[in-house]
Amino acid sequence: MGTYIGQSVKRREDARFLKGAGKYTDDIKLPKMTHSAFVRSPYAHAKILSVDISTAKNADGVVAIFTGSDGCNAFGIPTGWQVDFKNGDTMREPKHPLLAIDKIKHVGEAVAIVIAETQAQARDAVQLVEVEYEELPCVTDPEKAMAKGAPQVHDEWTDNRSFDWCIGNDRADVEAAIAGAHHVTEMEFVNHRLAPNAIEPRSYIADYDVNADKYTLYTSTQNPHLIRLLMCAFTLGIPEHKVRVISYDVGGGFGSKIYHYSEEALLTWAAKEVGRPIKWTSDRSEAFLTDAHGRDHKVYAKMGFDKEGMIVGFLADEFCAMGAYLSTFAPAVPTYLHGTLFQGLYTTPLIHLNVTAPFTHTVPVDAYRGAGRPEATYLLERIVSKGAKEMNIDPAELRLKNFIAPFDGVKQPGYQTQVALQYDSGDYHTILKKGLEKVGYDDFRKEQAEARKNGKLLGIGISTYIEACGIAPSAVVGSLGARAGLYEVGHVRIQPTGKVSVFTGAHSHGQGHETTFSQFVADKLGIPMDDVDIIHGDTEHVAFGMGTYGSRSLAVGGSAIMKSIDKVLEKGAKIAAHKLEAAVEDLEYAEGKWTVKGTDKSIGFGDVALTAYVPHDYPEGVEPGLDFSSFYDPTNFTYPFGCHIAIVEVDADTGKVVIKRFVAVDDVGNVINPMIVDGQIHGGVVQGIGQALLEEVVYDENGQMISGSYMDYAMPRADDVPMIETDRTTTPCPHNPLGVKGAGEAGAIGSTPAVVNAVVDALHHLGVTDIQMPVTPQRVWKAMQQN
């Protein structure tokens, strides 16, 4: 272990965040900057009969107003992933205009943009734009969208299907195994829709420099290069070298800031039209209506067990909403990020998932913290626990019995699943046993029985998960329909004085990269952390990058940096050998210096750096400078896993659930900064608890979102969650240089089923076998009444 790796170094970015000195997009003010506001549809599905801007354009301060017919819609917003139909037909990909042209497909869809001197003036003028609509019937539920006669989202096709898809073994084989099973457990539920709710709303400033013919877009995104690529190559058709995308500090994304949104492209287009910079910052109401949502699967599933309790087959049919248009990663979420996790931690021999992905009259759905894996884990961990109850087998015992045996991916090969992936390394028995011990499982069962005698409803819920992170090998995702590679770029520039600037294509929006990355760079170079700076979020500084999502930053971005560090040390050794008059192979590098083995002759890192830039006495054939960039394309996903256990108490009178304890034992591979990993787990667990108990996007029959504010959308608050008890096991990733697996999503993946399993456990003796999420007091009470 080095000086920094494995230490809970305090986050260096917090100095500016805690002082209110972060640099978010909305903090930036450019000379002559204008402001903008959108005219948005109040209807979910409507014809636009007319748009009258005559009054609005003469309102105070108005600079310009554009509608969908003003030239911004030449191409439209692309999706980044193509999932074709099972029969080979091409995925249906509707045109996604920047401003609606003649038809509205969801509430909040933009009809016009008003650009004005001040934000207040822009908003005032929005009220003066008169739009005449003809409201049409709508459908917001993915299953109902597939019913015969359902209102059509896009007129160009005969039904609402965007694509259908399946994965795993032959359906007939899986059905036969389940038909012949000793016991079959069935489930039908909705993995409900969530709004991501980053604390910083989306914000953009577009600027056009007429002399350089160059655009600059400041944007609160998780992946500036990807935005530039999509916007230039697809949405606007602008040469990429003429666009700079800057994303400094970003206040959370949770997936919702991965995607290329219409507003940023429209502002970029309009900045040239008006010849002045334009800013737009979403307000919270707009965020609810326009940020891509998460989840929204209707699930029908069956799991067959033999008489020993071994799983013999697992089958699911799902309706997964795409929303009105295909967002950047949307088609991948309920397919390749979801079905590929249906093995879970179990040896299930036969698995089949069938997905139907319809359009609905709602804001698009896309990846939200965990992206497909929380949905897979929720289904697996609920159905296994439900099966355990039905067969009267302890849920921990049933899991241990079905777990894949430990394998390290080095001495033992990786585990080949029935659903395409090959797990890298894992020891699932140990982590569950650790969780059970930490929570005091056996003692709890006694406490629970005792409490029941006094009418107190206590329950315990276990969830064991695996996820696929470190997305992803480019060739693999390419063969699955991704329209981009998913490597990462790490550029290490050693300055002449030996100080280090690291440029990464990963993007930090809360993850603490400036700290974690500096820790391992400093350790690998044997220099103080203060000598290392991490630079991200600017396409003019960083050569390229795919950004941050899918818990990939350290596993992929960190590996790219490691490659460049290797190159630095390799070249540095040549310079050191020259200066020390020794052979390269006689040198060793440690603690920031090259030493001739077995002697006290050495040269420091700083001296070598200076020599590289002042090459007066220099090895022949070696270029000056010490500056390397690398692309790292992973050979496999990484596979963190873990065990989350919740203990809940249900109020018998009101149905209110209180989480008494929450134990999270996670294996994220090697850990660079334990404090940051704990923080990631805490945040994820709270988000998962939010889904289990509180959060829910609700649309009414008219497609109106009736949960579109914090008055009606319940975010978890500090007093909704218990102290989270974290622990770890460490199974290093065998295929990346740091041995890391990723920690960003684990908490949100493992926690949700643990909570719901606990609630069902508390009520099982009353005949309750399942409760629809979020497990609100009303739903719990109703479940208790029905039994």
Add this chain to the structure above:
Amino acid sequence: MIPAKFDYKKVSSISEALELLAKHGDDAKLLAGGHSLIPAMKLRLNQPEILIDISQIAGMNTIKMDGDEIVIGANCTHHQILTSDVVKQNAKMLTEVAKMIGDIQVRNRGTIGGSLAHSDPSADWPASVLAADAKIEVEGKSGERTIAATDFFQGIFTTALEDDEIITAIRFPKIADGNYQKFFQSASRFAIAGVAVIKFGGKVRVGVTGVSDTPYRASAVEAAYDGTSSAAALAVDGVEVMSDHFAGEEYRSHLAKVLVKKALES
């Protein structure tokens, strides 16, 4: 979230406020704590042309005893009520109510008069105002009058206040044996159901908020009260119960009964 343009006038007396109200009529809104009004303005659901800020009117933000009655100025914040020794010593139930309103920011800005005048059907104060049989003191261009709690609440966001009237104070009797039970809506933390019960001389008065679009006295419970909590079953008798995605009619009715029972047993 930027409100439409509006004028703003801070007044130092009730008469000045009444004058402006008379002048601007429906175009004016009174601003006290602003915790319901300003969000509505930011969403442009409400676009008054002028805000008359009454929060600094002298004498409207004090809490004092007047004989046997506690007089709480309409501009008193929830926090002031929560931390008032006069309230704690003479009507501890009101301290408990204040504690359950919003969060620190809301309690520091929101006022009891503003809450009552706004008459959100899920607000906390109406339950206690009803149970205590409090009196709402108001002043208008035709002079001062007192409105009984039972006459005050008339519907969703609707009260007995005339357009030109301002609440100046709320007059509570001493409360020796009262308690407030609340079931929080998980997002807004308003009351899905809130029940205030005051016991006196073998009888009870029961105020209920959050359950119907108008807060009400649960008179069926009061009439059937026999010293036990069995009358709680009548908590929603004769009442049209509200329904939303947090609590449908059935569950809300159940909660009302649970809370009345708890309050009667406390």
